[in-house]
Amino acid sequence: MKENETKSFVDIKFFLGLILLIYGLILTINGLFFYFTNVFEFSQDIDLFYGLFLFVIGSVFYRKSSKPERWKRALAHSGMENVEKRMKWPRKIKE
Amino acid sequence: MTVIFQPTLVDYLIMAIYFAFVIFIGYLLRSRVKTSKDFFLSGRSNPSWISGLAFISANMGALELMGMCAGAYEYGLIQIQFYWLGAVPAILFLALFMMPLYYGTKVRSVPEYLKLRYNEATRGLNALTFAIMTLLLSGISMYALALIFNVLIGWSVHESIILSALIIGVYVGLGGLTSSIYNEIIQFFLIWFGIILLPLIGLNEVGGWNGLINKIPESFSHIWSVTTNPSQNAMGVDWLGMILGLGFVLSFGYWCTDFLVIQRTLSARNIKAAQKAPLIGGAIKLILPIIAILPGLIALPLIPGLGTGDLSYNLALPLLIKRYFPPGLIGLGLTALMAGFMSGMSGNITAFSTVWTDDLYQAYINPKASDKHLVWMGRVSVIAGVLISIGTAYIAMSFPSIMDYMQALFSIVNAPLFATFLLGMFWKRTTPWGGFFGLIIGILSGITIFALIPSSYFGSVMAANIWRAWWAWLICFVVTISISLITKPKKNEELKGAVYSMIEKGEIRAKLPWYSRPITWAVGITICLIIVNIIFF
Numbered sequence: 300m301k302e303n304e305t306k307s308f309v310d311i312k313f314f315l316g317l318i319l320l321i322y323g324l325i326l327t328i329n330g331l332f333f334y335f336t337n338v339f340e341f342s343q344d345i346d347l348f349y350g351l352f353l354f355v356i357g358s359v360f361y362r363k364s365s366k367p368e369r370w371k372r373a374l375a376h377s378g379m380e381n382v383e384k385r386m387k388w389p390r391k392i393k394e
Numbered sequence: 395m396t397v398i399f400q401p402t403l404v405d406y407l408i409m410a411i412y413f414a415f416v417i418f419i420g421y422l423l424r425s426r427v428k429t430s431k432d433f434f435l436s437g438r439s440n441p442s443w444i445s446g447l448a449f450i451s452a453n454m455g456a457l458e459l460m461g462m463c464a465g466a467y468e469y470g471l472i473q474i475q476f477y478w479l480g481a482v483p484a485i486l487f488l489a490l491f492m493m494p495l496y497y498g499t500k501v502r503s504v505p506e507y508l509k510l511r512y513n514e515a516t517r518g519l520n521a522l523t524f525a526i527m528t529l530l531l532s533g534i535s536m537y538a539l540a541l542i543f544n545v546l547i548g549w550s551v552h553e554s555i556i557l558s559a560l561i562i563g564v565y566v567g568l569g570g571l572t573s574s575i576y577n578e579i580i581q582f583f584l585i586w587f588g589i590i591l592l593p594l595i596g597l598n599e600v601g602g603w604n605g606l607i608n609k610i611p612e613s614f615s616h617i618w619s620v621t622t623n624p625s626q627n628a629m630g631v632d633w634l635g636m637i638l639g640l641g642f643v644l645s646f647g648y649w650c651t652d653f654l655v656i657q658r659t660l661s662a663r664n665i666k667a668a669q670k671a672p673l674i675g676g677a678i679k680l681i682l683p684i685i686a687i688l689p690g691l692i693a694l695p696l697i698p699g700l701g702t703g704d705l706s707y708n709l710a711l712p713l714l715i716k717r718y719f720p721p722g723l724i725g726l727g728l729t730a731l732m733a734g735f736m737s738g739m740s741g742n743i744t745a746f747s748t749v750w751t752d753d754l755y756q757a758y759i760n761p762k763a764s765d766k767h768l769v770w771m772g773r774v775s776v777i778a779g780v781l782i783s784i785g786t787a788y789i790a791m792s793f794p795s796i797m798d799y800m801q802a803l804f805s806i807v808n809a810p811l812f813a814t815f816l817l818g819m820f821w822k823r824t825t826p827w828g829g830f831f832g833l834i835i836g837i838l839s840g841i842t843i844f845a846l847i848p849s850s851y852f853g854s855v856m857a858a859n860i861w862r863a864w865w866a867w868l869i870c871f872v873v874t875i876s877i878s879l880i881t882k883p884k885k886n887e888e889l890k891g892a893v894y895s896m897i898e899k900g901e902i903r904a905k906l907p908w909y910s911r912p913i914t915w916a917v918g919i920t921i922c923l924i925i926v927n928i929i930f931f
Contacts, residue, residue, distance in 0.1 A: 309422060309423065309426070309576075311444055311576055311579055311580075314415075314419055314576060314580055315579070315580055315583060317415075318411070318412075318415050318580060318584070319583070319587070321411055321415075322408060322411070322587075322726060325404060325407060325408060325411075325722065326722050326723065326726070329404050329721065329722040330722070333720070345591070345719075345720060345723065346720055346721075346722040346723055349591065349723065350722070353587060356587075367422055370422075
C-alpha cells in the first residue's frame with residue numbers, strides 16, 4: 300500500500316496551524332503594544348516580528364489542513380465559517 | 395528563594411493556552427479511538443513524517459534540552475556526540491535492519507517480539523523491567539519539570555507535579571498513543587520555535603561562530619582530537635570508551651530496543667513508512683545540536699560561574715532565555731521547556747500502558763480479555779501509571795543528580811537487552827533459554843557494577859555509566875552465546891519472520907525510485923554525519 304493511500308485520524312497540520320496562529324496573534328498584539336508604548340528596543344520589537352512570523356507559518360499549516368467535522372460544525376454554529384471563507388487565499392481550481 | 399523569571403500576564407496566557415490545547419487534542423481524538431490497535435498503535439495509520447517526528451520528540455523529553463545544554467556548558471562541544479555518534483548510527487541500523495523485523499512480525503511491543511523470538515519467560519522479564527524503568531523515568535521527568543518551574547517561576551514542586559500529572563493523565567487517557575503522538579509533534583515544533591531565536595541572537599552577541607570559538611577553552615571546541623587521552627577532555631572519556639560505550643552499547647541499546655521510541659515507528663502505516671520514520675529522526679538528530687548544544691556553548695562566555703554555588707549547569711538555557719527574551723517570548727520559551735518535559739512523560743506513560751496491558755495484563759492476568767476491555771485497561775493503566783509516577787517523582791527527589799540516575803538505568807536495563815536483540819535477530823542458533831539467562835545475568839551484572847564499583851574508579855560518573863553499559867552488554871552477549879551452545883534452539887519454522895535471514899524481503903525490496911529508498915536516505919545521512927565529524931574533529 301502506498302504511503303498516501305490511507306489517512307491518519309485527524310490532520311496534524313490542523314492542530315499545528317491552530318496553535319501557531321494563536322501564539323502568533325498573541326505575540327503580535329503584545330509586540331504592537333510595546334511598539335505603540337514607545338519601547339523601541341530590539342528585544343521588545345522581536346515579539347512583533349516573531350509573532351507575525353508564527354502567524355504566517357500557522358496560517359499556512361491551518362490553510363493546508365483538513366479540519367475535523369466537530370470543528371467545522373462549531374465554526375458553522377458560531378457564524379465563523381463565513382469569516383474563515385473570506386479569509387481564504389485564492390487558490391488554483393483543480394480540474 | 396530567588397526566582398529567575400517574573401512572568402507577565404501574557405506569558406501565563408501562552409502557557410495556559412498550551413495546557414488547554416493538549417487537552418483539546420485528547421478530547422477531539424477520544425471518539426476516534428475505538429480498538430486496542432487505535433489506542434496502543436495509533437491504528438497503524440501514520441505517515442512516515444508523523445511517526446518520525448514523534449520518534450524524535452519522545453526522546454526530546456526528560457532533561458534533553460536543559461541537560462544537553464548544561465552538558466555543553468560543562469563538557470564543551472564533545473557533548474554533541476550524544477546526538478551524532480550516540481544516536482545516528484544506531485538509528486540507521488534500526489531503520490535498515492531492525493524495523494523489518496519489528497514491523498514485519500506485527501508485534502505491538504518489544505516484549506512481544508521477545509516472546510516470538512525467545513520464550514514467554516524472556517518476554518515477562520523484559521516487560522517487567524521495562525515497566526518499572528518507564529515509571530521511574532516518567533517520575534524523573536515529572537520531578538525535573540517541577541524542579542525547573544520551582545526555580546524559574548516559583549511554582550511549588552508539589553503543585554507542579556500534580557498539575558503535570560493531571561494534564562498528561564487526561565490527554566493520554568482520552569486519546570491513547572495517537573493523542574500522545576500528536577502532542578509530541580506539536581511539542582517538537584514549539585520547542586524549535588521557542589528556542590531557535592536563542593542561538594541566533596547569542597551567536598550575534600559573541601561575534602559569530604569564530605567569535606564563540608575564541609571565547610571558549612580550546613579543548614571545548616573539538617569532538618575527536620581531545621579524546622586521545624581521557625585527561626584531555628572534561629568528560630574524562632577516551633575515544634575507545636566513546637565508541638564502545640556511547641557509540642555502540644548505550645546508543646544501540648536505547649535506540650534499537652527501547653519501546654518508548656520503537657512504539658512511535660510501529661504506528662507507521664506500512665513497512666516503508668516505518669523504515670523512513672527513524673531515518674527522518676536521524677536527519678533531525680544531525681541538526682538538533684543547534685538548539686540543544688549551541689546555547690550551552692554560547693552561555694559559557696556570556697553567563698560565567700554556572701556549576702558553582704547554587705547556580706546549577708541546568709540553568710544555562712533558562713538564563714539565556716531570561717537574557718534575550720521579552721515578555722511574550724518568555725512565555726513561549728517556558729512553554730517549549732514545559733512541552734519538552736511533558737512529551738517525555740507522556741511517551742513513558744503510553745509505553746508503560748501498552749506493555750502493562752499487552753505483555754503483563756493480557757499475558758498473565760486476563761488472557762481472554764475482549765478488545766473493548768483492553769482499551770478500558772489501557773485507559774486505567776494510564777491513570778495508574780500517572781499516579782505511580784507521582785510516587786517515583788518523589789523517589790527521584792532523593793537522588794543528588796537525576797541525569798546520572800537516568801543514564802545508570804539505561805546502562806543496567808537497555809545495554810544487556812541490546813545483546814539479546816542482536817543475537818536473537820541475526821544468529822539463528824540463539825536459543826530461548828540462552829536469551830533469557832543472558833539477559834538476566836547481564837542486568838544483574840549491571841546492578842552489581844553499579845552497587846560495588848564507585849564512579850571514581852572509572853574517572854567520572856559519565857565514564858562509569860559508559861563502561862558499566864559496555865560490561866553489562868558484553869556479559870549478556872557471552873552468556874547468551876555460551877548457554878545457546880548447550881541448549882536446544884527453536885525450529886526454523888518457529889523463527890520465520892523473527893530472524894533477519896528468515897524474513898520475507900518482498901515488501902522491503904518493493905520498487906521505489908532511488909531517492910525514496912531507505913538505503914539512499916541512510917547513505918545521505920551517513921555522509922552528512924562523516925562531514926560534520928570532520929569539520930568539528
